[in-house]
Amino acid sequence: MSSARSQAKQENRKGPQSAPAAGALVWYKSRSWILPLVLAVATIALYSPVIHHPFVNYDDDAYVTGNAHVQSGLNWETVKWAFTTYEFVNWHPLTWISHALDYQMFQLDPGGHHATSVALHVLNSLLLFWVLLRATGSPGPSLMVAALFALHPINVESVAWIAERKNLLSTLFFLLALGAYRWHARGPRVTRYAAVAGLFALGLMAKPQVITFPLVLLLWDYWPLQRMFADRTAASPGNLATIPAKSFPWLILEKLPLLAICLASAFITLRAERTGGTLSGIYFHPFSVRLQNAILSYVRYIANAFWPSGLAVYYPYPSGDSLALWRVIAAFVFLVAVTALVIVYRRRRYLLVGWLWFLGILVPMIGLKQIGIQAMADRYAYLSFVGLFIMVCWGIAEWASQRHISSAKLAAVSVVALLALAVMTRRQISYWDDNVTLWSHAVAVTRNNYMAEDHLGGALLADGQRDAAMPHFYRAVAINPDDPDSNLNIGGYEQQQGDLPQAVARYNKVISATQNSAVLNAGVRAKAFDNMGYVYRQMGDVPHARESFAAAVAADPQFAKAWIGLALVEQKSGNVGPAIQAYSRAMKLQPSDWGYLLLARALEQSGDNNAALSAIRQAQSMTRNLENAQRGADQLLAQ
Numbered sequence: 258m259s260s261a262r263s264q265a266k267q268e269n270r271k272g273p274q275s276a277p278a279a280g281a282l283v284w285y286k287s288r289s290w291i292l293p294l295v296l297a298v299a300t301i302a303l304y305s306p307v308i309h310h311p312f313v314n315y316d317d318d319a320y321v322t323g324n325a326h327v328q329s330g331l332n333w334e335t336v337k338w339a340f341t342t343y344e345f346v347n348w349h350p351l352t353w354i355s356h357a358l359d360y361q362m363f364q365l366d367p368g369g370h371h372a373t374s375v376a377l378h379v380l381n382s383l384l385l386f387w388v389l390l391r392a393t394g395s396p397g398p399s400l401m402v403a404a405l406f407a408l409h410p411i412n413v414e415s416v417a418w419i420a421e422r423k424n425l426l427s428t429l430f431f432l433l434a435l436g437a438y439r440w441h442a443r444g445p446r447v448t449r450y451a452a453v454a455g456l457f458a459l460g461l462m463a464k465p466q467v468i469t470f471p472l473v474l475l476l477w478d479y480w481p482l483q484r485m486f487a488d489r490t491a492a493s494p495g496n497l498a499t500i501p502a503k504s505f506p507w508l509i510l511e512k513l514p515l516l517a518i519c520l521a522s523a524f525i526t527l528r529a530e531r532t533g534g535t536l537s538g539i540y541f542h543p544f545s546v547r548l549q550n551a552i553l554s555y556v557r558y559i560a561n562a563f564w565p566s567g568l569a570v571y572y573p574y575p576s577g578d579s580l581a582l583w584r585v586i587a588a589f590v591f592l593v594a595v596t597a598l599v600i601v602y603r604r605r606r607y608l609l610v611g612w613l614w615f616l617g618i619l620v621p622m623i624g625l626k627q628i629g630i631q632a633m634a635d636r637y638a639y640l641s642f643v644g645l646f647i648m649v650c651w652g653i654a655e656w657a658s659q660r661h662i663s664s665a666k667l668a669a670v671s672v673v674a675l676l677a678l679a680v681m682t683r684r685q686i687s688y689w690d691d692n693v694t695l696w697s698h699a700v701a702v703t704r705n706n707y708m709a710e711d712h713l714g715g716a717l718l719a720d721g722q723r724d725a726a727m728p729h730f731y732r733a734v735a736i737n738p739d740d741p742d743s744n745l746n747i748g749g750y751e752q753q754q755g756d757l758p759q760a761v762a763r764y765n766k767v768i769s770a771t772q773n774s775a776v777l778n779a780g781v782r783a784k785a786f787d788n789m790g791y792v793y794r795q796m797g798d799v800p801h802a803r804e805s806f807a808a809a810v811a812a813d814p815q816f817a818k819a820w821i822g823l824a825l826v827e828q829k830s831g832n833v834g835p836a837i838q839a840y841s842r843a844m845k846l847q848p849s850d851w852g853y854l855l856l857a858r859a860l861e862q863s864g865d866n867n868a869a870l871s872a873i874r875q876a877q878s879m880t881r882n883l884e885n886a887q888r889g890a891d892q893l894l895a896q
Contacts, residue, residue, distance in 0.1 A: 273475040288370065293383050296383065299381045300407040300408065301375065301379060303679055303682060303686075305743040306377045307371045307416065309368065310367060311690060313695065314712055314716055315766075321370065323780075324337075326353070327356045328360055330360055337355070339351075339366075347526075348465075349463055349464055350462050355422055356370075356422060374416050374419060378443055380427055384436065386403035387433055389434050389647075392477070392481045395651075402643065402646040405675070406642070408679050409642065410678065410684075413568070414570060422779070424636050424639050427461070427467050428467070428640050429460075429463035435477065437449065437453045439477075439482060440452075443500050450514075454514060454518060458518055465621070466637070471512040471519060474515070476613055476617075477610075478503075479609070481606075482500055483527050484501070485504070485508055496584060517547035524553070541627070546580065547626075550580070553575065554632060554633040555592055555619070558633065558641070560637075568711075569635075569698065569706075570695055571631055571634075571706065572634065572703060573631070573708065599648075605651075607651040608651075608755045611651075614641070614644025615641050616645060618644065619641045622634070630708075653877075653893050654667075692716035693713065695714055698747065702730075707740050707743070711731040711742045711746075714727070714730040714743075715746065716748065727747070730743040730750075734747065741781045742781055744767045745788070747879065748785070751763060752792055764786070765789075767785035768782060771785075783809045783813035786805045786806070786812060786819055787816065790802045790806040790819070790822045790823075794822070795896060798827065803826045818841075818843075818847075820839045820842045821893075824839035824859070825855075825893060836859045837859045840859055841856060850877075850879045850880035852876075853872045853876035854890040857870075857873045
């Protein structure tokens with residue numbers, strides 16, 4: 258009799274993961290292709306509009322449209338560069354290789370680049386389903402977590418933004434490594450462990466955000482694999498006999514090689530960050546402010562998980578009442594309360610695992626160590642929200658089982674919830690239709706967002722709407738007087754209006770604001786020096802013009818326009834040799850008909866008529882209107 262009662266208690270502890278899960282697993286195995294197919298088709302249909310979207314005027318230039326290395330295509334030189342560069346203050350060689358491969362196939366057609374991102378997101382969703390199913394044996398909750406991941410609006414940024422390819426790639430290898438870990442746990446071997454370590458290393462080479470992977474594996478050992486328990490009565494079907502238990506010290510030792518990989522990645526990441534200089538002024542926030550923002554951001558992320566409204570491509574650091582002490586204390590109390598609850602209900606191991614997954618994966622991006630100027634970002638939720646989804650989906654499954662709610666009713670409610678999310682996601686995708694819409698939405702849903710104002714002005718300027726753009730630049734500098742991009746654009750406007758001294762003052766402000774982050778802001782810094790060079794040339798101040806152009810090419814040696822400016826100044830000063838070298842450098846970087854005509858004029862001046870004739874032929878091969886190109890060259894020489 259006591260044996261029967263003990264068995265009954267054991268069955269009660271198993272909860273919804275025993276007989277119901279086993280029945281669902283049998284159903285799934287007989288129709289194993291249906292659920293993944295439905296998930297893939299739904300995700301593709303939802304994200305199909307993005308293939309018609311353009312490149313975004315926010316980092317897409319650094320990663321694709323303005324990156325000469327990426328635009329050389331996938332070749333050995335590009336691969337060597339990808340593994341040795343710290344460009345854009347990052348070391349993520351697989352990301353660079355991915356962009357180079359896309360350029361090899363699609364050139365500057367954004368549709369192809371977007372299609373690759375959608376394909377990766379679909380693959381990640383299917384992998385997440387597969388990893389959870391294999392680890393838990395529960396098709397329903399596994400599918401729901403994967404569906405939430407695939408359809409939630411918070412993930413639109415990671416999919417619709419080409420520059421965020423690194424997020425998709427790192428998650429891909431993270432999930433592959435997590436799946437391989439179960440394979441290793443069933444029969445630990447060196448080769449299987451090497452596969453886990455190799456996939457983890459590949460994830461880090463796409464984006465170091467997955468650096469917390471070894472800690473996630475410890476959570477996975479706790480649930481669902483439950484390797485650290487000899488009595489695994491709550492384990493999922495199929496795991497009891499196939500995954501042997503290990504002691505906690507053994508599990509810690511097992512992760513040490515992976516922690517060594519983490520240390521190597523952290524060292525490389527810190528070294529890359531140092532190349533960008535130091536943040537200062539309005540960009541830098543003391544640790545006390547970062548800590549308060551981190552606490553508030555955790556709660557804001559949770560709010561966005563359950564009510565994803567007001568999502569934006571950029572969130573500025575909060576200030577004033579947004580960082581009021583009572584808000585921080587309330588947020589902290591909430592986080593502590595949730596932590597206490599998952600500990601109290603630790604028998605439901607998925608709660609503790611999901612919560613710590615969410616908290617832990619966000620740690621590198623939460624801002625305790627300042628790695629950017631944003632307060633938080635939707636892309637940081639891409640992988641971390643899986644923890645929240647696990648808590649919700651397994652929790653609802655257990656609740657429904659205890660109340661004997663039928664699978665059909667639960668499935669119907671789940672479909673309604675997913676359809677509501679899909680509607681919100683489609684609307685969020687529509688904000689990425691073009692740059693003006695994207696940044697107008699960001700301005701509308703955030704406060705004091707100088708970055709959004711600046712990029713909205715830039716988008717309007719690119720559309721030829723200068724008068725509409727300028728108020729946004731002025732609003733940006735009103736929020737952040739040191740904003741280099743807006744000051745640069747205002748300086749350009751003042752230069753066009755003939756207010757040359759004021760334009761020079763604006764350019765000097767840009768140069769001063771980027772002094773401590775010269776590498777990270779090399780592009781805008783070079784443009785400021787270049788524009789200032791043309792202003793001094795217009796004012797007849799040749800020495801300052803030469804100095805400005807030289808500083809521009811020093812800041813960005815790939816800036817063809819600055820090499821042209823330097824050549825014009827040298828030619829006007831009678832330094833024909835340096836002028837020829839500068840023109841030649843510019844034509845290697847960005848060939849043009851009028852540029853070759855300028856080179857031909859300098860070569861003629863030096864007496865090298867054969868080389869001048871060759872340059873003229875190059876110009877003729879590039880234009881249908883040589884006279885128009887000649888007029889352009891003459892105008893530049895006459896200034």
